[in-house]
Amino acid sequence: MPLPAKAFQHWLHDVAPATSTADICRTSGIKRTTLAQQLVRGKVAETTLVSISRALQRSPLQELASFENYAELAGNTRPPTPAELVSQIATMDLLRAVIDRSDSAAALPELSPGADVPAAATPELSPAPHATSVRNWVDAIDDGELRHRVSAATGVAPQNYSAQLTANRLSPELAVATAREAGVGFTGGLVAAGLITEAEAGWPPGARQRALDALSDGELAALAGERLQTLGKALRRQEHEQAQTEKIWENLG
Incomplete structure (x- = not known):
């Protein structure tokens, strides 16, 4: 839910x-016309608050929690579950981990008896969010009825909720509502939706x-599959x- 302009x-x-205001817009990278339009409409986007908070070197999460709409963020400090953390790992990083583990396992028999196993260099994971981070996050916390509960609690039609997941986006309001209905910490959805970073989420x-290293080889392979x-x-x-598009253009001549 956008923030009240007043x-x-x-x-x-x-x-x-x-x-x-000019200095605020310049340091935060927000266009003055964009901020002005939001103020005139009486609704300021959460992304605007986050950008300004970053520019002022303040915590976006804490500043967001200072508004009545998101006051509950201040009272929910539960860390993300391992499943939530893994959901924010890009598919290509998962595949790379599968290959790295396979290569390491294949190399072990070649070591001399009693030799130390060399520590493999771990490639740095791509930052969250990724191409399917929102849907993956919801899937990670879904008990089978989560989508229905969110729709009932927010009044958002199931098809509209699903459309956001398919498009890999989720409004901050829906992200918080989803976390609330799933009984998990509120930061997972905000990170998955790209509103705040992992560091800003704490x-x-x-x-x-x-969380990735804790997966067994079988769990990792199944997830990657x-x-x-x-x-x-x-x-x-x-x-x-x-x-289909090309066919239409061909028929149009």
Whole structure:
């Protein structure tokens, strides 16, 4: 839910009383016309608050929690579950981990008896979010009825909710509502949707890597297989749509 313009203006005066709107926009990278339009409409986007908070070197999460709409963020400090952390690892990073483990296992028999196993260099994971981070996050916390509960609690039609997941986007309001209905911490959805970073969410450094390392070889292979299957479906759908578009253009001459 966008932030009320009056509340936002009070907040801005409190955190930057001596800074002009022009300076705020310049340092935060927000166009003055964009901010002006949001204020006129009476609704300021959460992304605007986050950008300004970063520019002022303030915590986006804490500043967001200072608004009534998101006050519950301040009272929920539960860390992400291992499943949530793994959901924010890109598919290509999962596949790379499968290959790295296979290569390491294949090399072990070649070592001399009693020799130390060399520590493999761990490639740095791509930052969250990734191409399917939102859907993966919801799948990671879904008990089978989560989508229905979110729709009932928010009034958002199931098809509209699913459309956001398919497009890999989720409004901050829906992200918080989803976490609430799933009984997990509120930061997972905000990171998955790209509103805040892992560090801004308070996730410990290397948390995603540790969650990945904790997966057994079988769990990792199964997860990578599921991601590949999903990717394959998406690519086939894109190819079909492209073929249909080309056919239409051909018929139009």
